[in-house]
Structures are given as structure tokens and as C-alpha cells.
Amino acid sequence: MELCHTRPATWHDAPMAQSTRTLGRSGIQVSALGMGCWAIAGPWAEGKTPLGWGAVDDEESVRTIRRALDLGVTLFDTADTYGGGHGERVLGRALAGRRDEAVIATKWGYTFDERTRQATGADASPAYLRRAVRDSLRRLDTDRIDLYQLHLPDLPVPRAQALVGTLEELVADGLIRAYGWSTDRADRVAAFGQDAPGAAAVQHSLSVLRDAPELLDLCEKYDLASISCGPLGMGLLTGKYHPASTLPYDDVRGITSGWLEWFRGGRPAPEWLRRVQAVRAALTADGRTLAQGALGWIWARSPRAIPIPGCRSVDQVAENAAALALGPLRPDHFAEVEQQLAALRAAALREVDRPYWPSPMLPTARP
Numbered sequence: 009m010e011l012c013h014t015r016p017a018t019w020h021d022a023p024m025a026q027s028t029r030t031l032g033r034s035g036i037q038v039s040a041l042g043m044g045c046w047a048i049a050g051p052w053a054e055g056k057t058p059l060g061w062g063a064v065d066d067e068e069s070v071r072t073i074r075r076a077l078d079l080g081v082t083l084f085d086t087a088d089t090y091g092g093g094h095g096e097r098v099l100g101r102a103l104a105g106r107r108d109e110a111v112i113a114t115k116w117g118y119t120f121d122e123r124t125r126q127a128t129g130a131d132a133s134p135a136y137l138r139r140a141v142r143d144s145l146r147r148l149d150t151d152r153i154d155l156y157q158l159h160l161p162d163l164p165v166p167r168a169q170a171l172v173g174t175l176e177e178l179v180a181d182g183l184i185r186a187y188g189w190s191t192d193r194a195d196r197v198a199a200f201g202q203d204a205p206g207a208a209a210v211q212h213s214l215s216v217l218r219d220a221p222e223l224l225d226l227c228e229k230y231d232l233a234s235i236s237c238g239p240l241g242m243g244l245l246t247g248k249y250h251p252a253s254t255l256p257y258d259d260v261r262g263i264t265s266g267w268l269e270w271f272r273g274g275r276p277a278p279e280w281l282r283r284v285q286a287v288r289a290a291l292t293a294d295g296r297t298l299a300q301g302a303l304g305w306i307w308a309r310s311p312r313a314i315p316i317p318g319c320r321s322v323d324q325v326a327e328n329a330a331a332l333a334l335g336p337l338r339p340d341h342f343a344e345v346e347q348q349l350a351a352l353r354a355a356a357l358r359e360v361d362r363p364y365w366p367s368p369m370l371p372t373a374r375p
Contacts, residue, residue: 027080027332029314031111032232034186034208036154038111040307041332042083042316043076043325044237049086049095051258052125059127060091061320062259066098068321073102075322077109079329085211085235085316087115087159088144092125096147107150113209113235114148115159115190116140130160132167134174141183156184157211157235161191165199172204179206188232194222201230211235214313215245216291216305216345217270217283227312236306239315240299242270244284247298249276286352290344291337300331305345308336 029040047061048069073084084103086095096114103110116137119128144153156175158168168189178184186208189200200207210227214220214236227234240246242261254274255261261271270280284298291301299317306315319325337345 029233029312031155031186032188032208032227032230032312034155034206036111036185036208038083038314039081039332040314041081041303041328042085042113042235042314043073043081043328044316044318045073045084045086045095045099046090047318047320048072048098049091050098050125052090052092052094052120052127054127057263058258058260059089060258060260061318062256064320069098070102072319072322072325073099074106076319076325076329077103077106079326080332081325081329082109083111083113083314083316085113085237087118087157088140088147089115089118089120089127089159092120092127093122093143093147094125096144100147100149104149111154112148112150113155113157113211114144114153115157115211116144117159117163132158132160132163132171134171137171137174138178141178145183152182153184154186155209156187157209158187158189158191161189161193161196163196165196168196169199169203175204176206188235190235190237192220192223194226197223197226197232198230201226201232207232209233209235211237211316213238214306214309214315215239215241216287216302216349217241217245217280219309224310224312227310232312234310234313236313236315239306240302240317241280241284242268244270244276244280245299245302247284247288249281251276251278251281283349283352286348287345290341290348293341293344294334294338296331296334297327299327300334301337301341303328303331304334304337305342308339308342 027040028037048064050064051060053059084099086099117130119131121128175187186206188207188209189196190211192212197210210232212220212223215238224234253276288298292298303315306313317328
């Protein structure tokens with residue numbers, strides 16, 4: 009894990025001016041904070057392996073999305089596979105009558121059975137792309153998708169480039185406004201940045217616990233927005249988890265997986281809890297909650313970054329949205345966080361304490 013690059017001091021001069029961002033070269037304006045909709049999609053699985061966050065209350069999910077809109081959050085990120093299509097339907101229902109207030113980002117690439125809510129594989133063909141976009145439009149009950157993202161992080165570059173022509177046709181037809189790629193792989197980001205005219209964003213992991221300097225540099229180089237997934241470490245940066253916390257089996261965090269590094273065996277990974285504890289004071293020094301401080305770190309890190317923390321309740325979205333008024337971390341608090349992280353990295357003498365850097369290989373069935 010590398011130290012963050014230094015940013016111009018002017019970035020902190022007017023935090024309230026940063027309440028909106030532009031989705032790369034698309035010109036689409038969004039709030040600087042989005043809402044991730046994976047957690048509200050409900051259960052789905054690959055065989056017996058859960059891929060959702062457990063049972064959810066759809067009525068509370070609808071209230072949460074509408075409250076987010078009321079509080080100035082306009083970007084909502086989901087995927088067709090979340091909940092086996094259920095996540096898109098819930099989002100569409102919540103935005104009924106308010107569609108023009110929102111920017112919808114969804115993804116395609118993984119296949120699934122809507123009836124059984126089972127993941128069934130992947131399809132990167134142009135024909136499936138055309139079918140998937142129309143199915144998403146139906147479930148979302150809308151006539152256009154604002155940001156359509158390829159959901160296959162490891163797809164070989166030539167196969168992704170073969171989809172660009174179809175994506176451009178979908179833009180011309182008005183079915184999508186812009187497109188992007190959900191991937192943590194720098195070569196994939198560079199390829200889309202160079203060769204895809206309508207590409208506007210890359211969705212990748214970014215949090216105070218895991219920086220992504222190479223990807224952020226590529227977003228700057230190619231004028232792409234950085235959609236920051238996992239900005240709260242799948243809940244670790246909310247401060248509600250401790251070493252004895254356990255998660256149920258139907259929660260994706262309750263299983264052991266190569267890409268889900270924050271938790272092991274249904275418990276928070278102790279090395280990551282230590283990192284959270286180390287940066288807590290600096291993140292909350294000006295009265296922010298821990299989650300608000302983690303979001304402020306991301307805004308201080310890059311003017312292109314748009315964090316999309318997941319929310320399952322009105323209270324959660326209200327706490328996250330309040331961070332918009334607080335803006336980026338102050339330079340001294342940001343520097344203190346970096347010093348604490350550097351000290352932790354230097355002290356990581358045992359393998360169990362070393363950060364997973366670079367990112368672990370991602371499986372083909374990543375949600």
C-alpha cells in the first residue's frame with residue numbers, strides 16, 4: 009500500500025464547492041457522494057454461497073433511497089445481478105416520480121436466474137449486452153441508464169474493446185448516456201480510457217484502508233470519474249465492529265473469500281481492525297463520525313473520486329449524507345492519517361499483519 013500523492017492546497021479551501029462532481033468526460037453532474045445499492049438487493053447466491061447481505065426490508069430500502077435524494081445524493085449505483093434483478097426493481101420503484109432527480113449507474117456481464125436468484129455465469133458477448141441493457145431498463149422502469157458499467161473485472165482487453173462499438177450504438181440510440189468498467193486492473197482502465205470514446209468512469213476499490221494511486225492517476229490522465237466502491241471497508245469504517253463481532257452465513261461477509269479481505273470466517277479481520285483503530289482519531293478530530301471521516305479522506309485524496317457507501321436504512325444514509333457539508337479532511341488531519349498508516353506498514357513484520365497489496369486476484373464470480 010503506497011502513500012497518497014500530494015494534492016494542491018487549494019483543494020481544501022472551499023469544501024462546500026465540492027458537493028458535486030462530473031462523471032468524467034460525459035459532462036453528467038452528480039453529487040460528490042453516491043449510494044451503493046448492493047446491500048439493499050436482498051439475498052442471491054451462487055449455489056449455496058451467498059452473494060448478498062442477507063434479508064432486507066424493501067420498504068425501508070425505498071425510504072432510504074428517497075431520503076438520500078432529499079439530502080442531496082443523486083448517484084445510485086447498482087447491478088443487474090444484485091439480488092438476481094431485485095435490486096434494480098427496488099431502485100426503480102423508489103425513483104418513481106423522481107427519476108429526473110437521479111443518476112442511475114448499473115452494471116452488466118454476469119448472468120443469473122431471476123426466478124431462483126442464482127448466479128449462473130458470465131457473458132461478454134455484444135448480443136448479451138443488448139439484451140441485458142433492455143432487461144435493466146425494464147426492471148428500473150426507465151427509458152435510459154445514465155452510466156452503464158461492464159461488471160467483469162478480469163475480462164481480457166480485446167474482448168472488452170469488442171464491446172465498444174455496441175456501447176456507442178446504445179449511446180446513439182439514447183438507451184445509455186455513458187459507460188464504464190468496474191475493475192481494479194490498471195491495464196483495463198487504460199484500455200478503456202484510450203479506446204472508448206463514451207467511457208466516463210471506472211469503478212474500483214478505494215478507501216482510507218486501501219489507496220489506489222495508479223488507478224487514480226489513470227482517471228486523471230484519461231478524464232474518467234473514479235467511482236469508489238468499498239469506501240467504508242464493507243462496514244469496518246463505521247466503527248460498529250469489534251473482534252468478537254460475527255456475521256450470519258447469509259451475509260456475503262460471513263464467508264471466507266479470496267477477494268473479501270476485510271472479514272475472515274464471519275469475523276472482522278484483526279489486522280484491519282487495528283488499522284481502523286490507528287486512524288480513528290485523525291478521521292474524527294474535527295467532530296466527524298468515523299464513517300464521515302473516511303468519506304472526507306476520499307474527497308481529500310482525489311477531486312475525481314465519488315464514494316458510493318452502501319446504505320440499508322434511513323439513519324445510515326443520513327449520517328453519510330451529512331459528510332457532504334463537512335467536505336474533505338483538513339490537510340493536517342489527512343497528513344496524520346497517512347503517518348499512522350505508514351507506521352502500521354513499517355511495523356507489519358508478521359505475514360498476518362501485512363496489507364494485501366497489490367489487490368488479491370479477483371474471482372470470476374465477484375458480485
